[in-house]
Amino acid sequence: MxxxxxxxxxxxxxxxxxxxxxxxxxxxxxxxxxxxxxxxxxxxxxxxxxxxSNLDDLVVHLNARTLDLLDQSLAQVSLKGDPEADLLALAKAYLGFLDRHPRLWEQLFEYRLADDCELPVWYTDKIKGLLARVEAALAPLFRPQESQKRDVAVQVLWASLHGIGSLAIGGKLEVVTTRSVANLARSLVVNYVAGLKSTRGSS
Amino acid sequence: MxxxxxxxxxxxxxxxxxxxxxxxxxxxxxxxxxxxxxxxxxxxxxxxxxxxSNLDDLVVHLNARTLDLLDQSLAQVSLKGDPEADLLALAKAYLGFLDRHPRLWEQLFEYRLADDCELPVWYTDKIKGLLARVEAALAPLFRPQESQKRDVAVQVLWASLHGIGSLAIGGKLEVVTTRSVANLARSLVVNYVAGLKSTRGSS
Known part of the structure; x- marks a missing residue:
């Protein structure tokens, strides 16, 4: 060689x-x-x-690049201060990335690192950076002292969109639906945001 | 032998x-x-x-048993006609199943059948049966002629709960949150249902 x-x-x-x-x-x-x-x-x-140090370490570095690529896609969205419109735009960018890089995305979530492999802080910081984009879009719906409620909303939207994308990529969504992934993402965002608005002020 | x-x-x-x-x-x-x-x-x-006929075929039959087990868990929930309460109870039963059988659930979604392996009708019927339970819980929110909108809502809730469960099982959710999976599922159901109610009547 x-x-x-x-x-x-x-x-x-x-x-x-x-x-x-x-x-x-x-x-x-x-x-x-x-x-x-x-x-x-x-x-x-x-x-x-x-x-x-090993293949897992290489995968962590490769996944970090994937997170950077995803972040670049989400960075294309300039927030307008309207949570529904902004989150729809972010969801569209996220699903667009997934459509262009299905196998990178798959590796990000399906490759299992060894149990004793702790993710480095610079890596989890990248995930926090992605979530911060969702957080910024949701911010107008919450008062400053409601950061906990806002964080839950960020995580719900992130995980739910992950679920929609994951079933679609795994070819498991067609069993459930012939409707487009974008349609489901839209219903998720529109109704979840409307729900946050309608329950605002209640405990 | x-x-x-x-x-x-x-x-x-x-x-x-x-x-x-x-x-x-x-x-x-x-x-x-x-x-x-x-x-x-x-x-x-x-x-x-x-x-x-092969290992894939065996897996399909094993997954069918898992779907039956999941269905038995959801069948424990007797619907009261209150979508929010009923869906919260179904989500709790779903996450309870996932907690008891993480690896069966994982196989259901992560094991990839060969591309040419078509799922038999009796198998997809089991999935439809599970979705029908979510549909029954959501039914009071929709008029009979809104079956398409209702189906989208069923699929959004199913895929989103899948996403929350999947990130939790894959050990990927702890990166995102230290809050309980149940908390996220609750926020999903409460706000999505409130959203459906608040947008009811609008196009």
Missing amino acids: ARRSDHSREELYGLVLAEAQKIVESEGYKALTARRVAEAVGYSPGTLYNLF | ARRSDHSREELYGLVLAEAQKIVESEGYKALTARRVAEAVGYSPGTLYNLF
């Missing part, structure tokens, strides 16, 4: 993740092995282990 | 599925192989293939 030494550590890091992404996007996350990635970049598997 | 011939075809069918369920519940769906099941029941793998 050719051992190329014309890449800096940073270049090799980018190269490895780009190839890993290609493998996942074309064949799904089960095709991702250290050997496959090493072959694709033309280095020995040993060189990979200078960069990543 | 002992070849027991003291079981009828029906008995063997029940035996095989019971052992397959045990393997999945104790070790997860990835541990499920024809060889493991054959060993557990004390028959040759060939005998299994007299009953099931």
Whole structure:
């Protein structure tokens, strides 16, 4: 195997993740092995282990890139201060990302890291960053002292949209519905937001 | 290997599925192989293939049992005609099932059948039966001619609850929240139903 030494550590890091992404996007996350990635970049598997402690570690870094990509999609939405319209736009951007990168998204949620693999803080911060976009869209519906209620709403919308997307990607939604995913997302957002408005002020 | 011939075809069918369920519940769906099941029941793998055309077929039958079990849990809820209360009770029963049988539930949604494996009608009918319970709880909110809107609401609640459960089981929800899954399900149901009520009559 050719051992190329014309890449800096940073270049090799980018190269490895780009190839890993290609493998996942074309064949799904089960095709991702250290050997496959090493072959694709033309280095020995040993060189990979200078960069990543194991395959799980590589996956965490790859998933971090996926979170960045998703964040870039959501960042296209400029909030107008109307929670319903803003959340519909975010949901559309989220489902658009899922449509373009189904297998990256799948890896994000379906690949199971070893139980003792704790996610690094810089990783969970990326998730918090995504949720902060939903939080900003929901903010007009809550008083400053209602941050707990607002956080629950953020998490409900995030998890629910995940459910709609997950059943769609897994091919399990067609069993349930022939209607479009966008339609379900719309009903979720419109009614949940209307519900938040109508119960506002009640305990 | 002992070849027991003291079981009828029906008995063997029940035996095989019971052992397959045990393997999945104790070790997860990835541990499920024809060889493991054959060993557990004390028959040759060939005998299994007299009953099931392949492992996917066995999984479909096992998943059907899981759907039956879930249906039995939801059947414990007697509807009172109050959509919010009834849906909260159904959500609680659903999450209770998920809590008791996380790995069966996981197999239901995460195991991917081969692309050419079409689900039999008797299987999709079981899913329709589950959705019919949600539909019955939502029915008071819709006029008879609004069956399409009602179906969308059924699917939104089903997929959203799936999302909340799925992130919780996958250990991905703790990244997002430390709040209980029940809390999120409650917020989903209460606000979505309030939204349906508040937008009632509007187009």
